[in-house]
Amino acid sequence: MTTVESATASASGAAATDRFQADKSPFAAVKDVPKDRVDTLAHEVLSAVHATIRKHQVTYDEYNALKAWLIQVGADGEWPLFLDVFVEHAVEEVATAHRKGNKGTIEGPYYVPGAPERGAEGSTLEREESGTPLVWEGVIRSTDGTPLAGGKVDVWQDDNAGFYSQFSEGQPEWNLRGVFTVGDDGKFRIHTIKPQPYQIPHDGATGALIEAAGWHAWRPAHIHVKVSAPGHELLTAQLYFPGDDHNNDDIAQAVKPELMLDPQEQPDGSILVQYDVTLDPTS
Numbered sequence: 001m002t003t004v005e006s007a008t009a010s011a012s013g014a015a016a017t018d019r020f021q022a023d024k025s026p027f028a029a030v031k032d033v034p035k036d037r038v039d040t041l042a043h044e045v046l047s048a049v050h051a052t053i054r055k056h057q058v059t060y061d062e063y064n065a066l067k068a069w070l071i072q073v074g075a076d077g078e079w080p081l082f083l084d085v086f087v088e089h090a091v092e093e094v095a096t097a098h099r100k101g102n103k104g105t106i107e108g109p110y111y112v113p114g115a116p117e118r119g120a121e122g123s124t125l126e127r128e129e130s131g132t133p134l135v136w137e138g139v140i141r142s143t144d145g146t147p148l149a150g151g152k153v154d155v156w157q158d159d160n161a162g163f164y165s166q167f168s169e170g171q172p173e174w175n176l177r178g179v180f181t182v183g184d185d186g187k188f189r190i191h192t193i194k195p196q197p198y199q200i201p202h203d204g205a206t207g208a209l210i211e212a213a214g215w216h217a218w219r220p221a222h223i224h225v226k227v228s229a230p231g232h233e234l235l236t237a238q239l240y241f242p243g244d245d246h247n248n249d250d251i252a253q254a255v256k257p258e259l260m261l262d263p264q265e266q267p268d269g270s271i272l273v274q275y276d277v278t279l280d281p282t283s
């Protein structure tokens, strides 16, 4: 595993690349895809590139700059970051269109499996955290309304400075991550802090594109979650906060109205959010 020396794009990018290569088996999962599907997809993507070149009269200088940039994205270990920000949202939309339960959204590059078990109620904090204390309570149900005993809520988020543990230095390994397992009533209660709006790492190749195109690197504040239960489809989602400057121009295009929380400020200044999750049975 790459040691993360600082929260730079190259450090978090390399860590995200290592993480992806360690935990997924992407080639095995598609080994039986028919040739005609590969042919169709590869052909249409390349044709779209050719059409763009013709339409905009792309020059050799621009073509060579593209080559150099593509090489740099790989050298910086930024393919997981780049793809999850600019492409994953469309894949997620297609994959979950059939669902009747909760809407989901992109996973992004910073999920790490194996976070500590924290019961049906517990805290994700592994150190004193600055930031606004937040409690998220909810129930995991099936689409028929039955609470799903044994369901799990696996959460991850950034700290008050906008960094994810294991992808930046200085945080305990599992800080602001945890797995909550519900009993017969389906209820969970998660003690954490309000996440912060987050700029995707922008000092590497992805940042060079963002800068050259005059875009910004911001994602609105969000809590990531994977919710699972026996006999049900895994839900991957993010929950958002009303009023965030970047809810309407998220660089990752991952915000959906169904994922907006209704935070209730408590007399002690902390925030309570109530958000239930409905999972689709596997058919």
Ligand code: DHB
Pocket (backbone or CB within 6 Å): 080, 081, 082, 084, 085, 106, 107, 108, 109, 110, 198, 200, 201, 219, 252
């Ligand atoms: C990226 C980071 C995130 O925290 C996220 O939720 C989605 C994408 C990224 O850097 O690619």
Ligand code: FE
Pocket (backbone or CB within 6 Å): 108, 110, 198, 222, 224
């Ligand atoms: Fe995120």
